[in-house]
Amino acid sequence: MSHAAASAVMGAVFNLNHPAHVVHWHFIKLPLANVIVIGLMLVAFAVAIALPFPGAARRAAARRGADGSYPVAGHPPSGGAGR
Amino acid sequence: MSGAPESSWTVKVREKAVEALPPEKLLPDGQPTYVASWIYMFGVASIASLVVIIASGSILALKGPAWWHYTGVGHFFNSIHMWAVELFFFVMVVHLWGKYWMAAWRGGRSRVWVTGAITFLVAVPTALTGYVSQQNFDAQWISTQAKDGLNAVGVGAFFNVTNFGQMYSYHVLLLPIAVVVLVSAHVLLVRRHGVVPPIEVGARLASVPAADGPPPATAGAGS
Amino acid sequence: MSLLRPKDDTRPWTGSYQPYDLVKEACIAVGVIALLAIVLTVLFSSPDDKPSTIAQWSRQMPVDFVKTAATELDGTSGTATYGPPYNHNGEGQHAAFIHLQKWLGVSHPINTADDYVIRPLETIPDDPALQRALAEYDAAPEKTQKAWGQAYAKPLEEDAEAEEEGKPPPKTVTVNSTTGMVSVQASGTGPVPTMMTSLLSLAQSGGLDGSLLTSRQFFQTDYTKPLLFMADGGLLDQRAEEQHLGGDEWGMMNETGSYPGQAWLWLYAFWYQIEPFKNSENADILVMLAMGVLSLAFIAIPFIPGVRDLPRKIPIYKLIWREHYRAIKPRSNA
Numbered sequence: 001m002s003h004a005a006a007s008a009v010m011g012a013v014f015n016l017n018h019p020a021h022v023v024h025w026h027f028i029k030l031p032l033a034n035v036i037v038i039g040l041m042l043v044a045f046a047v048a049i050a051l052p053f054p055g056a057a058r059r060a061a062a063r064r065g066a067d068g069s070y071p072v073a074g075h076p077p078s079g080g081a082g083r
Numbered sequence: 084m085s086g087a088p089e090s091s092w093t094v095k096v097r098e099k100a101v102e103a104l105p106p107e108k109l110l111p112d113g114q115p116t117y118v119a120s121w122i123y124m125f126g127v128a129s130i131a132s133l134v135v136i137i138a139s140g141s142i143l144a145l146k147g148p149a150w151w152h153y154t155g156v157g158h159f160f161n162s163i164h165m166w167a168v169e170l171f172f173f174v175m176v177v178h179l180w181g182k183y184w185m186a187a188w189r190g191g192r193s194r195v196w197v198t199g200a201i202t203f204l205v206a207v208p209t210a211l212t213g214y215v216s217q218q219n220f221d222a223q224w225i226s227t228q229a230k231d232g233l234n235a236v237g238v239g240a241f242f243n244v245t246n247f248g249q250m251y252s253y254h255v256l257l258l259p260i261a262v263v264v265l266v267s268a269h270v271l272l273v274r275r276h277g278v279v280p281p282i283e284v285g286a287r288l289a290s291v292p293a294a295d296g297p298p299p300a301t302a303g304a305g306s
Numbered sequence: 307m308s309l310l311r312p313k314d315d316t317r318p319w320t321g322s323y324q325p326y327d328l329v330k331e332a333c334i335a336v337g338v339i340a341l342l343a344i345v346l347t348v349l350f351s352s353p354d355d356k357p358s359t360i361a362q363w364s365r366q367m368p369v370d371f372v373k374t375a376a377t378e379l380d381g382t383s384g385t386a387t388y389g390p391p392y393n394h395n396g397e398g399q400h401a402a403f404i405h406l407q408k409w410l411g412v413s414h415p416i417n418t419a420d421d422y423v424i425r426p427l428e429t430i431p432d433d434p435a436l437q438r439a440l441a442e443y444d445a446a447p448e449k450t451q452k453a454w455g456q457a458y459a460k461p462l463e464e465d466a467e468a469e470e471e472g473k474p475p476p477k478t479v480t481v482n483s484t485t486g487m488v489s490v491q492a493s494g495t496g497p498v499p500t501m502m503t504s505l506l507s508l509a510q511s512g513g514l515d516g517s518l519l520t521s522r523q524f525f526q527t528d529y530t531k532p533l534l535f536m537a538d539g540g541l542l543d544q545r546a547e548e549q550h551l552g553g554d555e556w557g558m559m560n561e562t563g564s565y566p567g568q569a570w571l572w573l574y575a576f577w578y579q580i581e582p583f584k585n586s587e588n589a590d591i592l593v594m595l596a597m598g599v600l601s602l603a604f605i606a607i608p609f610i611p612g613v614r615d616l617p618r619k620i621p622i623y624k625l626i627w628r629e630h631y632r633a634i635k636p637r638s639n640a
Binding site: 110111112113114115116117118119120122124127128130131132134135138139151152158159161162163165166167169170172174176181183184185186188189190191193196197200201203204207210214217218219220221222223224225226227228229231232234235236237238239240241243245246247248249251277279280281282283284 | 314315316317318319321322323324325326327328329331332335336338339340342343344346347350351352353354355356357358388390391398399406407409410411413414527528529530533534536537542545546551553557558561562566568569570571588590591593594595598601604605606607608609614617618620622623624626627629630631633
């Protein structure tokens with residue numbers, strides 16, 4: 001089956017059914033797809049740590065006990081971080 | 084409850100379970116304010132990936148191992164299954180990196196780390212049994228290569244990667260059960276012990292009043 | 307404090323809490339991951355390279371097929387000399403005194419001469435010349451059988467070597483382009499040429515695929531025999547090389563086509579690229595043992611001094627919990 005036909009049958013937007021482009025670096029030989037996956041993992045890790053997490057104001061209020069609707073220090077409303 | 088005898092196994096199991104994980108701990112509606120980073124999302128993303136893997140895998144199992152080769156719908160679900168596996172390992176490894184750099188085994192949580200590590204190590208052969216069950220060229224190649232590693236350590240004597248029937252059974256039933264049991268133990272341990280608190284900074288910990296919460300009662304809080 | 311249980315200053319959290327909807331978070335996560343998987347599916351689909359069959363192998367590479375079959379018959383093929391779990395004709399791999407492959411024994415017996423050549427040929431009906439050849443082979447002493455087999459295999463091995471080295475092939479091996487039949491010119495081959503010609507014909511007709519699979523019973527799910535036979539030959543290797551799946555190319559991490567593969571096998575693949583593993587006859591057991599030790603160490607990280615302390619020494623945690631540390635910073639003037 002030709003690549004175009006295979007692509008049509010499987011309905012993929014991009015046809016990846018051709019031999020991989022291999023990235024050579026010293027004794028490391030990896031197909032481009034794997035390099036991209038590993039690269040994305042490192043980026044995801046870095047971004048996950050660097051990016052601020054939403055809800056900072058709510059957390060600050062919880063620390064101050066200012067928002068009133070949520071219990072403050074001591075025990076959590078239900079359950080908690082035990083040992 | 085009713086007049087069940089004190090020796091009732093059911094009562095004992097129930098009481099132990101409720102003591103370890105009361106409902107409010109099992110399904111809490113609050114979390115410590117230090118849980119404030121996107122890195123915390125990778126654990127639940129791992130579970131979510133596993134759910135999608137099992138769902139798509141179940142559909143493949145419903146129609147049998149040959150279906151996806153000759154229908155577009157079958158191929159579609161096979162693709163979802165494959166990409167969910169890629170996503171699973173992606174998010175699980177990032178989760179692992181995060182937990183390592185947080186030293187998340189602290190405070191009596193070493194079993195959380197251990198169950199997580201074993202889950203990863205069991206997920207690898209789960210994937211392998213899937214790859215050799217594909218019934219295509221990839222399965223032919225992977226099985227004839229992987230057999231050498233397994234035979235070299237004697238595992239090939241009872242785990243034969245070229246035996247499609249055996250590999251399919253491991254892949255569809257035995258290993259997913261193992262993964263689900265391990266993930267459940269891992270998550271229940273997190274619920275039991277709570278999300279690990281931040282590493283304490285500063286040389287004289289006991290004398291630094293926390294802006295948050297009461298001062299430490301006694302020094303020397305070891306594990 | 308002991309070596310395995312470090313000084314752990316982690317105190318139970320007695321600070322503040324924020325509202326948290328666990329079930330909603332889990333549902334959102336499943337939705338996001340499902341959507342991502344669907345998007346990737348729509349964009350890229352998944353690979354499905356058709357499997358090779360013995361029929362295809364014998365038609366596309368008849369000389370390679372006959373060469374492999376000859377080595378199965380004379381007991382010199384990879385499978386024939388593998389050792390456990392297939393037979394006792396090899397020692398298997400070992401690491402020092404650890405001979406796990408041998409200790410676990412032969413659990414999946416394969417007699418390559420019988421299973422791949424003699425018994426499939428015995429299923430061919432109405433061929434008196436073949437039946438005479440089989441009878442002659444069966445009646446001969448083992449030493450004579452081996453000599454016939456090796457005499458027949460020698461020109462085929464020279465042909466394969468010439469092809470690998472890019473030299474002109476010897477004239478002793480020819481292929482009829484119309485019938486696909488292979489002729490080997492050699493003396494002292496006894497009935498082996500007749501047997502090999504019939505086997506090639508059976509293979510090219512598709513009969514050998516089925517015969518190897520259902521030799522023990524009608525229903526079968528164990529493809530060990532046909533797979534090992536094909537793996538002894540060159541077709542799977544050739545296809546794998548085209549797709550960069552070979553061991554010298556970190557192949558176990560790779561997928562067919564340009565798809566991402568099994569990146570998580572990077573450390574397992576790594577050892578095969580460096581000495582002493584790379585050229586060792588016991589590479590597999592050495593790599594598996596190394597990975598076994600590292601896997602146990604991975605599980606035991608909380609208990610390993612040094613490794614468990616690295617997160618404190620390289621304070622990535624300060625970035626992760628920066629909001630918390632800012633919040634609990636002692637007021638500078640009390």
